[in-house]
Amino acid sequence: MPEAAEPATRGRVPAAPPAAGTRSARDRARRALHSPLAALCVTEITSWGVLFYAFPVLAPAITRDTGWSTGAVTAAFSAALIVAALGGIPVGRALDRRGPRALMTGGSLLAVLAAIAVAAAPNLWCFAAAWLLAGVAMSTVLYQPAFAALTRYYAPRHVTALTTLTLAAGLASTVFAPLTDALASQLSWRGVYLVLAVVLAVVTVPLHWLALRRPWPPPRDGAADGNEHDQARARSGAAVWGTVRSGPFVLLTIALTLSAFTMYAVLVNLIPLLTSRGAGSSIAAWALGLGGIGQVTGRLGYRALARRTGVRTRTVWILALSAATTAGLAVIPGPVGLLIAIAFLAGMTRGIATLLQATAVSDRWGTAAYGSLSGILAAPITAATALAPFAGAALAAGLGGYPHMFLALTAAAVLAALSAAGTAPATAPAPAATAGRRTNKDQ
Numbered sequence: 001m002p003e004a005a006e007p008a009t010r011g012r013v014p015a016a017p018p019a020a021g022t023r024s025a026r027d028r029a030r031r032a033l034h035s036p037l038a039a040l041c042v043t044e045i046t047s048w049g050v051l052f053y054a055f056p057v058l059a060p061a062i063t064r065d066t067g068w069s070t071g072a073v074t075a076a077f078s079a080a081l082i083v084a085a086l087g088g089i090p091v092g093r094a095l096d097r098r099g100p101r102a103l104m105t106g107g108s109l110l111a112v113l114a115a116i117a118v119a120a121a122p123n124l125w126c127f128a129a130a131w132l133l134a135g136v137a138m139s140t141v142l143y144q145p146a147f148a149a150l151t152r153y154y155a156p157r158h159v160t161a162l163t164t165l166t167l168a169a170g171l172a173s174t175v176f177a178p179l180t181d182a183l184a185s186q187l188s189w190r191g192v193y194l195v196l197a198v199v200l201a202v203v204t205v206p207l208h209w210l211a212l213r214r215p216w217p218p219p220r221d222g223a224a225d226g227n228e229h230d231q232a233r234a235r236s237g238a239a240v241w242g243t244v245r246s247g248p249f250v251l252l253t254i255a256l257t258l259s260a261f262t263m264y265a266v267l268v269n270l271i272p273l274l275t276s277r278g279a280g281s282s283i284a285a286w287a288l289g290l291g292g293i294g295q296v297t298g299r300l301g302y303r304a305l306a307r308r309t310g311v312r313t314r315t316v317w318i319l320a321l322s323a324a325t326t327a328g329l330a331v332i333p334g335p336v337g338l339l340i341a342i343a344f345l346a347g348m349t350r351g352i353a354t355l356l357q358a359t360a361v362s363d364r365w366g367t368a369a370y371g372s373l374s375g376i377l378a379a380p381i382t383a384a385t386a387l388a389p390f391a392g393a394a395l396a397a398g399l400g401g402y403p404h405m406f407l408a409l410t411a412a413a414v415l416a417a418l419s420a421a422g423t424a425p426a427t428a429p430a431p432a433a434t435a436g437r438r439t440n441k442d443q
Helices: 020-033 036-066 070-098 101-120 124-141 143-154 158-169 172-184 189-211 226-244 247-276 281-300 302-308 311-331 336-365 370-399 402-420
Strands: none
Touching: 036 070, 036 101, 036 124, 036 143, 036 158, 036 172, 036 189, 070 101, 070 124, 070 143, 070 370, 101 124, 101 143, 101 189, 124 143, 143 158, 143 336, 143 370, 158 281, 158 302, 158 336, 172 189, 226 370, 247 281, 247 311, 247 336, 247 370, 247 402, 281 302, 281 336, 302 336, 311 336, 311 402, 336 370, 370 402
């Protein structure tokens, strides 16, 4: 029998179509590159890891190598957090007007320069100046601008996006603390910061520039087009200061600032408290780690909590739970297992408090001036967080021990919960800003 005729493509091997798995992986990577949420999850892990979590790992090596005191080195880092708090106010206004792309990309470049300056600092003054520069960068790349971007891009479903972001960013210490330690075993602390600067440049700069290039949408609560939108934006600028001076905003600022101070003072001083109660250092460290798992657990449950409660109710109850866990750690001597369980609950409240702060403005006043209002709200909160480690240690020394210091923190936490009761404004945000959730007026 004659052979069957060969196809016209004899001598050539037809290109095989890409495997479905390869094609889908490539499509997912392309979508992630242009997704603000996916990109910000990666950049927040990286930015927090380099600008925040690398420092406590490297601080002992810095003091050994330079001879600078631990207090002076830590003060430079704390000063960066204060600068970040103050910088959040103008950054928030810029976000409302122009969106996050140029701001966060420029902030990433500034963070790279700051990390290089930290590595190259020849003396303590230059080291401190480099950290002040890093503080400016922090105000443009850490949580507040990312929260503002997701709140506007994903409204009215921004709670889901914010929850996803905070869950991802919670991995920053998990990734960068061991990575920094591994690098430090091979390089000097200066070499480590240079490597981390390269990581910042390679990861955060292109992702911020590419993934945040979509048009900056108008606020969904009462959004308008054309001249109406311009007029609404002008009115919102005047309304910001009216909101800031209002009783609910002042009480919200007091509540969240006191709460942040309490929570972070508890976090930093948990290990010495537990060891003073008889726990071994390794068990105390595990308790601190379980508190981190508690943070993730709390954030996972926040969306369901937001659906079932009014904004004032959940704020009061979460801050009250923080007061209760702080009081428990202060007065319960043991057993150690019970103290670890309380530490886990305290971690849950910290995790939820992050989302309480992220949604505090949009839940009460909508998204029209979210960047401006959240920047003003975050300034004292971030400052309190920066001061908490030093103030907590000073209180422990002045009051005669960690249990007494935790009692003082309990009083501050109770005042925070009481202040939260007055944080619901007279009018709720427009329905678009609260879709799928209860209004801010509790039933």
